[in-house]
Amino acid sequence: MSQGARFRPAKLIAGLWSAALLIILTFLVLYPTAMLLVGALTNMNPVVDGYHPEAISISSFIDVLSNENVHFALGNTLVACAGGTAVAVIIGLFFAWIVVRTNTPWKGLIATAGMLPLFVPPLVAGVGWALLGSPKTGLINTFLARAGIEWRIDLYSMSGIIFVFGMYYAPYVYMFTASALRNMDPSLEEAAEISGATPFRTIFTITFPLIAPAIISGMLLSFVVMLGIYGIPAVLGAPANIPVLTTYIFQLTAWTPPEYSKAAAVALILMVATGALVALQQKVLSGRSYTTVAGKAFRPRSLNLGPWRFLTLALAIIYLLVVVVLPTLALIVAAFRRFLFIRDVASLFDMKQYGLLHFQRLFENPATMTSIYNTMKVGIITAVIGGILAFAIGYTVTRTQAPARRWIDIIATIPVAIPGLVIGVAYLWAWIGMPFGFYGSIWILALAFVARFMPDTVKALSASLMQIHKELEEAAWICGRGTLATIRTIVLPLARPGVVAAMTLLFILAIRELGSSLFLYSSSTVVMAVKLLDYYEGGNVGLTAAFSLVQMVILGVLIGITNLLTRGAANSSVGRAG
Template identity: 45%
Template sequence: MTERAAPRRRLGPLLVVAPLFAVLFFLIPYPIGILLLGSVSRVEPTRIGEALRHLDFSYYAEMYSSPALYQATLNSVIGCVGGALLAMLTGLFFAWVVARTDIKGKGAIEIIAIMPLFISPLIASMAWSILASDRAGILNIFFKDLGWDFRLNIYSFTGIWFVLGVYYAPYAYLFLTPALRRMDPVLEEASTISGASTWQTVRRVTFPLIIHPILSAALLVFVITLGLFAVPATLAVPVNLHFLTTYLFNLVTGNPPAYEKAATVSVLLIALTFLGVFLQRQIIGKRSFVTVTGKSTQPRLLKLRRWRPVVLALVLLYLCLTVVLPYLALVLVSVRRFMFFTSVASIFDANMLTTQHFQFVWSHAQAIRSIGNSLYMGAAAALAGSLLCFLTSYCIHRTELPGRKSLDYLTMIPIAVPGLVIGVAYLWAWISFPVPIYGTIWVLALAYVARFVPDGVRAAGVNLLQVHKELEESSRIHGGSFWQTLWRVMVPLARPGLLSSMLLLFILSVRELGSSIFLYTTESIVLSVQIYNQWESGELGATAVLSLVQTLLLVGVVVLARKYVMRAEAA
């Protein structure tokens, strides 16, 4: 009986892996391959055989000799490097405060440090353009009335560095905090015993020990921001400053669209992103500074003493800059008739208050449709994506099947492919596909799943690795098949992690703009695209209302999901 059951047990995982490879192939390598083929062929790339017989590299010669492309590349590198450095410094500050100081209220500080993760980059950049426009920014009005000869200008590299730096600092914070928390304090204590001051110990001991995580965090933020469309579209384009993503957008939306040229720019964007990912991996793996040993030790906490108020003030300043001021600006614009201020008193003029922007949104059929589509699409992407990511992660981490490492590498490809490029790839790959999904909500859901597969697989993997293999072995000893073990043992144990993965995919999908901008139609438009379109049309009041709606939806879903996850963990 056991001998006959063994082949069936081996067959179960194989029946999972083969479909997973097929699904992931059509989600990731197929559209990217079509994009690459389209960049070197004069024939429609979906006709693969014919396209391979008509290869032509003239598009690369034309585009890569363009001064405009070189300028856009330089602008992207300058903007993203500056933003990554500021994000790294901000994230390091919060990681240091939480992990290595005796400050009180660390739980609240941790929440403040990650708050920007829940704010769309589009909403953040639009809010700051309202606050710090060089001509009519609210903050500049305050400075003028105070008699200060000082003006902010968000439409500049400095403004772009600021927005990228403060809103992507949470990525650096999450990356650096574990490294600081797990450091063995022996070397620092030895430095102190030898007579070194606190600053000397930080500079000569602590900093060298975490230099590699610091550089890796900066590269991570650089890779993420390099593919951003929202921030340069709202803060750089108004002053005729183009990044690679906005340059690519203009090629696709031009009249006529230049898809082949857009494909060559996409290849350049993928190459730069891949280079950043490769360097980050090299920094992590090339050299090892052991900071965690077998001994149970706790890092020495720095006593802030008189610096405590200064640190708290900086934390509150960060909260004001990332959350309080931007949303106050959005609320103000949403209830004002016109976005025109001459003085501080005119900003708070009660005669200018109105609900017309809310009425406009609720009576605007496309705006209402975009809200419904975002919820529907986000739920579909979360459900399908979390199932795909859970099964993929299970095959990678809990089986010994051949090909599981290839499956792991396959899920990592989207890390090096920006969202805007995935949008171009899906536009080309699915527009002539035999199954008519282009122009529907499904193509958006598929693009989001492909875009965020790495995040979902890693989130599911962390949870699966916490479950000991003896529980699966016990099930199999008692005659449980692969599917019975998976459904009755692993799914209940991994349910909190599965729910967290679903929540992560939902948030990322509802926020996403880059992958949506080329794939929507009037019937399948989503909220992020609707917000961007209202902004481009100059309807600031409607833009502010929709931005607040998106934020409230995300906050509401996070609160409800958190309660459900806590109940699941308690059960």
């Protein structure tokens, strides 16, 4: 009895703490999601009409479901994502095999190059490939014409979207399959070889079936990321009138008057599809993994390719060229050249044609600097708030017996299944009709980002918290410290590298985010990614290319610093958000 009485205040505090976290999470995640649902089930405009709970009905949602334009966008989305995923699987699996299982020279370089596309923002990739492969003025087509070749490429097409999707999201398949191959007991393959199977037969009857869970899970992840991408289909699909769900949602909100409820309904479709695929991926991942059966470290087998190893090296170099070098070169040419018209190859190297004109115009426009300033501000707010919140959630979930900690964990994980664009629409619905000017402020962007990236941040922080042995804390308690003093003197100092890494990761994710910003910015809170899209849609190629380069440099420098700080821990997570 007396013991129970002594612990009651601690229990009360723990309860209050859990309640506070739940309220914050409700505000950040549950309320906007619920408002998205409300929006999908009405046909009102919250700006004009305000919110009317009595207007909720299923009929408007059914109207959207039976709308032909929605069907068209959904069909395009599925074709683009399925095609892109197929390309990504072929490329990703091939590179995983080359890096882990062959004696191809410069494997380390190939492994690094295989991850590079993750760092290119989708909009920048789209712009780069539009410069290279647009049907009339694309640089590649200019070269083909000068060379007297009839054939032309056209990236403004479904196959163009599939190609760029596949190229840039292959790293997801690569990451999963390479580690599965690395962890596979080599004697499983040796046994096949001894049994009389040719190397080819061994790959298709033993190796690939064994890593099937990794292949499927990489496949599903890349499909999910493609579903939520706005930049690539916006640039490559718009000229050829190929709407996908993401671009269609944005179109709906850009019309006058904006069709907010229809956008919410389509966003809901996108969210349900994403959620289902993420759930499926989790199931595949948690299912029985064949590759860890023996559970010990292996020296992976390396196949001697003989002279063929130069072919695999050449393919890797071609991939690097296509994914990184060519688009970057195109951006550089377009950014520094006064006019993109290129008469012949000699003119390409005519230095008189180059100058800093576009950069001057870029920085003369005050909106550019404002957008960079806004981006940094949003990034810092996101990193600080998101980092603190993720630490609180991670500590509560992994280290305490606080009530409802399971629910806290589940709610904090929900955004994994919500594409950024959908979060944007949900926040729009949640706040646009509210009076106190939260919508249109820099804070709504930051909070949307905090919500969007919470699962990644919490996961990263929980991992570093779990490395701190529980006994280190218990020792501090025994020494007479309270919970807060223990966190301050023991946990925080030990977890600091993890906290710093999580915060810088958040910062980088926030400054490159486009999808959710699209619906939440106002003229005074425009961020870099949105401004870039603005320049692109304004038709100014030189300005767009120059700003793309500026953003790539900013990102490159920040990612470099992050890598130095965290020794590569952030690499795998940066691209997850797409």
